[in-house]
Amino acid sequence: MADPTGRDLTDLLTPKHDRIDLRRLRRLVERELALYVERTPRSRELADRARKHMIGGVMSSWHGDWHLPHPLYVERAKDNRVWDVDGNEYIDFNLGDTPDMFGHAPDNEVTRSVSDFVRTSGSATLLPSEDAIVASEILSERFGLRYWYSALSASDANRFSIKIARMVTGRPRVLMFNLAYHGTVDETLHWTLEPGVIRRRFHADYAPGQDPATTTKIANWNDLDSVERALQDGDVALVLTEPALTNTGIVLPEPGFHKELRALCSRYGAYLLIDETHTLSEGPRGCTGAWGLEPDFWVAGKAIASGIPCAVYGFSEEIGDRLAALLSSDDPQGVGGMTGIGTTVAGNALSTHALRATLENLLTEEVYTEMRQSARRLVHGMREVIAKHEVPFSITAMGNRCDLRFLPHPARDAFDGALGIGVGGYFEFAHLRALNRGFLIIPYYNMFLCSPTTKPQDVDAWIECFDELVADLLRDPGGTR
Template sequence: MTLSPPPVATAPARHGIDVGRLSRLITRERAAYAAERPRSAALAEEARAHWHDGVPLHWMTDWGLPFPLFVAEAHGSTLIDVDGHTHVDFCLGDTGSMFGHAPAPVVAAIEAQAKRGMTAMMPSALVPEVGRLLAARFGLPFWQITMTASDANRSVIRWARAATGRPNILIFDGAYHGAVDDTHVRLKDGAPILRPGLMGQVWDLREHTRVVPFNDLAAVEAALADGTVALVLTEPVMTNIGMVQPAPGFLEGLRRLTRAAGTLLAHDETHTISSGPGGYTRLHGLEPDFFVLGKPIAGGLPAAVWGFTEAVAKAMTAAREATPGYSGMGTTLTANALAIAAMRANLTEVMTDAAYAHMIALADRLAAALEAVVARRRLPWVVTSVGARVEFMLSPTRPANGGEAALIGDAEIEGALRLALIRRGVVITPFHNMMLIAPTTTRADVDRLVDAVDAILGEVVA
């Protein structure tokens, strides 16, 4: 009688990753990170005396590191920390420096303008030219400037309500449009809820915000049916909950339904500007009533723009004439001369067709290489991309909406990868495994990232 060998014990796995190996990797990498960065450790401890959690913005603790990585300088796609370690940067300020750190034309424009004054709450001589540049590039005739995309989205919501006389807005489940109160509503089991973790919210945002699944035109039609929705606010591709692509015909159907309902449509392209020089909207010939672009528009300076159609402009004028006085929108430093100068330089010399051709070609190379790594390691992961923006998702299939995307991911696995990559001189975004290609990124940079990911996975794959 032949006895079968006893079964071999196997370690538990998540998303194709061996949990035991992962735990050992994390322990080792955290200790090595701390040992290699004594200056960052000292600054982190010193900062705790006067900064809450030791940082001036709590997002800076979201990297999952033993302590924050303090930056000494950044140029192009290179980031150097205070301990002298050089990193290839694929985070790029989470899109804020999408066209590279300190682009030379923008730096020169800032230096020149700073000597002539930075803010006066009056238009500078460059304002007409920048308006023409925005209209020509993005296809909407009228524009306004704010300090951030959050401010721009907030203004668009307020003006849409004023122009239509309607109280409600519609967003998509899982959307993120910055620090705008009205947009912090999600779906849970099909019912709207306040976004989990929302601090200090004292009134019920669901009173005037409706939320439906992305890619669901029937749900959109039902939500617009009573004629009280002033605005649909959306990204053309959802990006802040992982990447969710629009289904064929969805964006065209959304435009058709909003027009039929007398509802205005806004495209927030703060992240999807990675698609091309005119964003996803211009690339695909879409026709929103509003267009929002923040973060990278002024080459890294705080600035955002929002554009709108002639019909919207007329409705805004009529609303203003009917209700004169303080609009409740705007800030003193908005549209300052420094930001206008930086925006002009960025639009004319940095955000060029040639730059985008380089960025998108390298992003395609990165996506293909990561797909090959995932396939070779037999991981149940997918790689997604929109122009110069690439992400990997811990799921065997791509999500169709924000609800599905919210179920994807593993904070421990993704945090371990980020930490191990930083130790190998590569930085990716601490949200949704996102990587950006800048005009200054090289093929060698991409290959370095792919090789590092492959090597790390080799240590932890089940």
């Protein structure tokens, strides 16, 4: 397998282990693909119709990224369950890649309050509401930043933060960590295989117009020297990072990493953005609160408003004051319509209501205690299966989520993380086998996320399935299955 420039990516593919026959694994994948087609005739019919007006039969390209012969069309989702149009039921450990982390339409205060709101109030008035004031007060108290804006996706929140950082510093570039993901933000859709050579990800090569050499620098996770080298030229406006990398499986920071990262940003005049879109799983104050991080910008989307489209970005008093001065100098007559930040539907009343209700009712210690209990049961059970079969796999845990790695040690950097995902063999087999037995796992890596609606018996059902899955991997290559 090769990347778009023809470079061989063999080393990034599924790890080789003594007791597992990779050719047989290929056959197992084929078996599961055939079973999927057999189980989902109605989805297949819908896909044929859907492809007429949607590429791949989907409204969002991400819906088509499940490595399936045709998309799985959903009839409905409730709590931690999803039902497809063929009537198959799934226990959901994906939860939409975290937006529905608190459950699909769960029976809780947010669902009730948002339903009432939809019935009684309009959403798009282009005017603020008291909900926004309360939400900004809570966010400020939780995450330590003075000013807050809202967007409709974490991608946008990162995009708008980059814009503000550039405006107030007058610097052009952002610094990101290799293989990190911060949404569909052009400046960050990059990676590198060798120092100084930036490559585009997600087919961005086919979209001319933006030269990554002028917008982006890339450092290596847990490698502070590479951060310092990148900052030394003084052209970086913003360093974007997650507290722990999550999109190549969980890659934790080494002790002292964040403290020194903060210090380097201050020393070289770059702002630091902590993107907690995925690490809200750590607790109601994210990793920022739990680990005492000190960002200049803070971003979260997805679960922050219980899956209702909403994201937030906060920034320090100093940044806010510099921004306010710039905005008023752009609009000396005070005629309005000149700010150009965000979008007209950002901060709409419905999203903001859901944001406030989520902050008040779900981002609480009580709810997280429940979710962490399920996650602990899951981690314990999966580790027992791994030990029982003596397979060289491992589990990395974080709050209410964990990752399965097809390598025995925790990941040290993003490449190590990516290798542990097991793409090219284990990954495809594990995901298809799980899906065909009634479990949903995020299609990009091996995350298992627990919601307050995840019951102990759901966890136990998955552990049993995982046990069989691993046994299947190890079965005698001469066997018939």
